[in-house]
Every structure is written in C-alpha cells, then in structure tokens.
Amino acid sequence: MELQGICHKMHAALIPASVTDQATHTAHVEYKFILDRSETELPFALGQSLEIEWTGKIYCVSCGAKTSKSYAQGHCFKCFKTKASCDMCIMKPETCHYHLGTCREESFAEQVCFQPHIVYLANSSALKVGITRLGQMPTRWLDQGATQALPIFKVGSRRLSGQLEILFGTQVADKTDWRKLLKGEAEPIELPTIRDELISSFQAQIEKIRDEFSQNLQFNESIEILEQEPARQFIYPVAHYPEKIKSHNLDKTPVIRGKLQGIKGQYLLLDTGVINIRKYTGYELIIRTE
Structure with missing residues (x-):
C-alpha cells in the first residue's frame, strides 16, 4: 500500500470504553493519519514494516504556498510573521x-x-x-x-x-x-x-x-x-518501548524504514528510532507498507 499527501498532525481519539473502563475513567487511544487534511486509517499495524519518504516539498498549511522551510509547524515565513496563530x-x-x-x-x-x-x-x-x-x-x-x-x-x-x-x-x-x-x-x-x-x-x-x-x-x-x-486515564497502542531513544530526522534522512512498535502522543515508535509526525506538518510524504 502507498499513500501520498501533505502531512498534518495525527488525529487521536478515544475508543469506546467497557463498563469497567467507564467506572475507572480509563480509555484506549486510537490514531488516524492526516494527509491533505483528510483522515486516513493508519495503513499499518503494530509489528508491520513501513517506509516514510519526504518528497523534498513543503507547503504552508495556511496559504498553501510552497516554501523551502517550515515555520511554527507548517507555515511559510510570510504567514509566520503575520498570522495571530503564530x-x-x-x-x-x-x-x-x-x-x-x-x-x-x-x-x-x-x-x-x-x-x-x-x-x-x-x-x-x-x-x-x-x-x-x-x-x-x-x-x-x-x-x-x-x-x-x-x-x-x-x-x-x-x-x-x-x-x-x-x-x-x-x-x-x-x-x-x-x-x-x-x-x-x-x-x-x-x-x-x-x-x-x-x-x-x-x-x-x-x-x-x-x-x-x-x-x-x-x-x-x-x-x-x-x-x-474525575482524573482520566489513557492507554496508548504500544507493544514495545525503545530501550534507547534515537530520533529520525527527515530533513537529514528523507527516507526512513522500520517496524512499528507503538504510537504515543504524536510519535511513531519504530524499531529503528522514533519520529515526531507533528514536526513534519506541511511536508509532502509518501507512506508505504508491505
């Protein structure tokens, strides 16, 4: 499977809880990938191999203009300097x-x-x-x-x-x-x-x-x-936590590969390192799975 589009931060939501979970205010977290502002079911499951490639293009999430650098999580310099949201x-x-x-x-x-x-x-x-x-x-x-x-x-x-x-x-x-x-x-x-x-x-x-x-x-x-x-409790889809943290950087390595071991916050936990998806808001990505 291959998906391509402009990356936005993942959408996190709560899976309907069981009676026991409701009593303890506990909920499980599920994620959807956002490409071109459209929710997409994650094209991979825990333990599955995946590849994330940055095409080298970045688009402003505010005005849509192509930009050589992302400011304030996905803005061009003009919007960064003029938008109240920045x-x-x-x-x-x-x-x-x-x-x-x-x-x-x-x-x-x-x-x-x-x-x-x-x-x-x-x-x-x-x-x-x-x-x-x-x-x-x-x-x-x-x-x-x-x-x-x-x-x-x-x-x-x-x-x-x-x-x-x-x-x-x-x-x-x-x-x-x-x-x-x-x-x-x-x-x-x-x-x-x-x-x-x-x-x-x-x-x-x-x-x-x-x-x-x-x-x-x-x-x-x-x-x-x-x-x-009441205090809420959240359970994330993580099979294995890394013993040592290594962070992937698409600006330095445009193609990364690995097996998905978990998702927490806006991070994908791969067996080759972790990647903060929110950091690449506005980047055009290609996601491939086996």
Missing part, C-alpha cells in the same frame, strides 16, 4: 497582548483566545500543569502522550489560563520530557490530592488574579474551580 502568545498565553490593542487579528482572538479554557494537571513523563481550550479536551492530553489528566479550572480567556499556569508553574513543571515519555509509562500520580494542595497553597494569589480579570467588562473572564472532575 504569535508568541500561542506558546506563552500569559503574554497575550489583545488588551493592549496590538493583536494581529482581532477576529482570531475572539474565536480562540476569548473562548473557555481549561487549566489542567497531567502525567506524561511526570507531573505537569498545562492549559487548553475547552473544546480541545482530550485532544491536548493525547497529543502530549499523557497517561493521566485532571481539569482543575475552567476560565474565560487564554491569558487568564496562562496566568494560572505560571502561578502553578512555580511548583509544578509545565514541560514534558519527550525522552522519558517514549521510554515507558509514567508512575501513576494521585492528581486530585495534588489539585487540592495547590489550590489551598495558592488561594490568595488565585483570588488576586480573579479580582484583576473581573474588571474586564468586554469579555467574561471568570474562574471556576472544577472540584468534581
């Missing part, structure tokens, strides 16, 4: 500058930045704090390869969620160690207990942030504590 505040939401009148695209801010966001705790390589739009649950957790996740706040804007993330970041990491992520399952963590401890420790600071953002009458920037949310 601004630094997407990576660092606490730096949102809409309220200063300097946003690149006000319509983007209203559709994305001023939608309900979730502040969460997750366990991928270890405990971390993160944020995501309400509609991106559980996608954000699955893209990060989290084995556990717990929403702790629902807030009214991206900048507000970023302020809370920075606050908790003084005690909890906000990054995932991708090497540890791909070497095995993280030890289970009692997320609700940690949530309660953090909220108790930062109660005064949370109230100060709440008072500051409540003065914005243009948008509803409220903070809701999600005390009743």
